[in-house]
Amino acid sequence: MALIRHFIAGEESPAEPTGAVRTGPVFNPATGERQHEVALADTAETQRAIAAARAAFPAWRATSLTKRADVLFRLRHLLTERKEELAAIVTSEHGKVLSDAAGEIGRGLENVEFASGLIDKLKGEYSEQVSTGVDVHSVKQPVGVVGCITPFNFPVMVPLWMVASAIACGNTVVLKPSEKDPSASVYLAKLFREAGLPDGVLNVVHGDKEAVDAILDSPDVSAVSFVGSTPIARSIYQRASANGKRVQALGGAKNHMVVLEDADIDAAADAAVSAAYGSAGERCMAVSVVVAVGDVADRLVPAIHSRLDALRIGPGTDAASEMGPLITREHRDKVASYVTGAAAEGATVVADGTQRDFEGDGFFVGVSLLDHVRPGMKAYDDEIFGPVLSVVRVDTFEDAIELINANPYGNGVALFTRDGGAARRFEFEVEVGMVGINVPIPVPVGAYSFGGWKNSLFGDSHIYGPESFHFYTRSKVVTTRWPDPVHSRIELAFPGNS
Numbered sequence: 164m165a166l167i168r169h170f171i172a173g174e175e176s177p178a179e180p181t182g183a184v185r186t187g188p189v190f191n192p193a194t195g196e197r198q199h200e201v202a203l204a205d206t207a208e209t210q211r212a213i214a215a216a217r218a219a220f221p222a223w224r225a226t227s228l229t230k231r232a233d234v235l236f237r238l239r240h241l242l243t244e245r246k247e248e249l250a251a252i253v254t255s256e257h258g259k260v261l262s263d264a265a266g267e268i269g270r271g272l273e274n275v276e277f278a279s280g281l282i283d284k285l286k287g288e289y290s291e292q293v294s295t296g297v298d299v300h301s302v303k304q305p306v307g308v309v310g311c312i313t314p315f316n317f318p319v320m321v322p323l324w325m326v327a328s329a330i331a332c333g334n335t336v337v338l339k340p341s342e343k344d345p346s347a348s349v350y351l352a353k354l355f356r357e358a359g360l361p362d363g364v365l366n367v368v369h370g371d372k373e374a375v376d377a378i379l380d381s382p383d384v385s386a387v388s389f390v391g392s393t394p395i396a397r398s399i400y401q402r403a404s405a406n407g408k409r410v411q412a413l414g415g416a417k418n419h420m421v422v423l424e425d426a427d428i429d430a431a432a433d434a435a436v437s438a439a440y441g442s443a444g445e446r447c448m449a450v451s452v453v454v455a456v457g458d459v460a461d462r463l464v465p466a467i468h469s470r471l472d473a474l475r476i477g478p479g480t481d482a483a484s485e486m487g488p489l490i491t492r493e494h495r496d497k498v499a500s501y502v503t504g505a506a507a508e509g510a511t512v513v514a515d516g517t518q519r520d521f522e523g524d525g526f527f528v529g530v531s532l533l534d535h536v537r538p539g540m541k542a543y544d545d546e547i548f549g550p551v552l553s554v555v556r557v558d559t560f561e562d563a564i565e566l567i568n569a570n571p572y573g574n575g576v577a578l579f580t581r582d583g584g585a586a587r588r589f590e591f592e593v594e595v596g597m598v599g600i601n602v603p604i605p606v607p608v609g610a611y612s613f614g615g616w617k618n619s620l621f622g623d624s625h626i627y628g629p630e631s632f633h634f635y636t637r638s639k640v641v642t643t644r645w646p647d648p649v650h651s652r653i654e655l656a657f658p659g660n661s
């Protein structure tokens with residue numbers, strides 16, 4: 164069985180596959196087959212990757228902005244050229260359908276494109292004559308070694324959210340991808356190398372808590388970007404910030420889609436089905452709750468239900484499949500338990516995907532629709548992260564906003580309506596970081612930054628886009644005087660602005 168290895172200072176490690184290292188299984192979720200082993204780094208191996216990044220930092224931060232941009236331009240070209248190959252790797256370890264895998268590469272490309280405009284983004288400021296004969300300017304300098312820790316659900320896009328901007332700013336990186344689908348990160352690191360990135364600037368270590376803790380505790384790591392579930396995001400934020408690092412830790416989500424009585428019901432039903440069941444619901448921006456206002460539910464629930472039988476669920480490699488399996492058997496069973504337990508809690512199970520049979524040992528489950536769900540039920544309170552859509556019925560628009568604002572998560576939210584006034588009020592009052600008006604999955608384009616509020620993000624910087632150039636640099640302000648020697652004198656008073 165092939166061993167997926169670390170990529171440190173431009174080389175795979177351990178040099179030869181060996182039985183001496185701790186490993187974890189990598190499955191093909193469509194077949195249930197254990198297809199690879201992945202090396203799990205211990206503290207020493209992780210420290211070796213950090214040391215490689217540290218050693219590469221002085222030369223990379225001194226590399227001209229034009230040369231850094233060149234690497235990103237070439238990477239963009241290579242990623243476009245190899246899209247299919249990379250999508251196949253994603254599908255084989257994650258399970259999502261090939262078109263969806265290609266879609267995430269496309270969204271990741273936006274981050275490479277944004278970062279390749281680094282010359283513009285790294286501009287400082289200049290103020291002439293702030294005092295007589297005194298000028299001030301500011302520069303943005305890299306922070307040093309950045310630790311990037313990523314989740315399983317976007318094995319290409321989320322690493323690119325972080326790595327493209329971190330490297331553009333002159334930092335070096337240790338990337339710790341999800342151990343469930345680690346191959347895409349190694350592929351990306353090799354592609355960066357082919358694009359001209361010097362060895363050691365981007366290193367990949369695989370692993371679990373031990374590797375992550377080594378990153379969080381290392382005095383040589385200056386900043387940490389994390390994306391994953393809320394409990395881990397919270398603990399990463401606490402540990403990394405206690406160790407004096409700047410940290411952004413993006414967590415889980417419970418995304419609501421409000422449908423008002425004036426909305427186009429067919430368009431809303433199409434959007435709900437796409438956003439709830441795409442990628443088997445394993446998206447942090449998936450819609451998991453439809454909030455039906457007034458009498459909307461009586462029309463919307465049948466409209467959603469009527470679309471479910473036609474969804475084609477199967478291996479991601481099959482061009483006919485629209486939805487693939489879940490990431491692991493355990494996760495599939497956990498997702499199913501929310502549907503099985505829903506009726507006992509008082510919900511109506513409109514469609515039960517757990518009853519659907521699939522051939523073989525893949526981690527498949529059918530799509531489920533729950534109606535009359537309320538806060539306090541597990542299906543509402545937990546992030547299920549699977550193809551289960553809950554409908555909560557509320558009487559008024561105000562009730563919908565109150566429900567959402569009381570939820571501990573605040574990643575994405577959507578409103579479906581034809582009423583511009585309601586949309587404006589929604590945007591003003593809703594306590595969520597990313598809002599879609601008649602757009603169910605409002606992932607910002609690469610020129611904006613991505614981030615939720617409340618338990619969906621710990622730290623103050625959103626990820627990718629303009630805020631990433633803030634997060635991955637520290638500013639230095641330089642005050643300059645070139646005195647005319649004729650006017651030089653001793654002056655002990657606090658400098659004023661004369």
Ligand code: NAD
Pocket residue numbers: 312313314315316317321339340341342370371372375376390391392393395396413414415416446447546548574615619
């Ligand atoms: P996860 O939290 O289990 O794992 C994320 C990363 O943390 C992985 O690299 C993993 O190896 C590491 N990790 C796991 N347990 C750890 C521990 N105890 N200590 C240190 N590190 C640990 O998340 P996941 O299951 O891979 O991904 C799904 C979650 O990610 C969902 O909750 C989803 O909402 C969230 N997510 C959020 C966003 C966002 O932008 N907010 C984007 C994608 C995914």
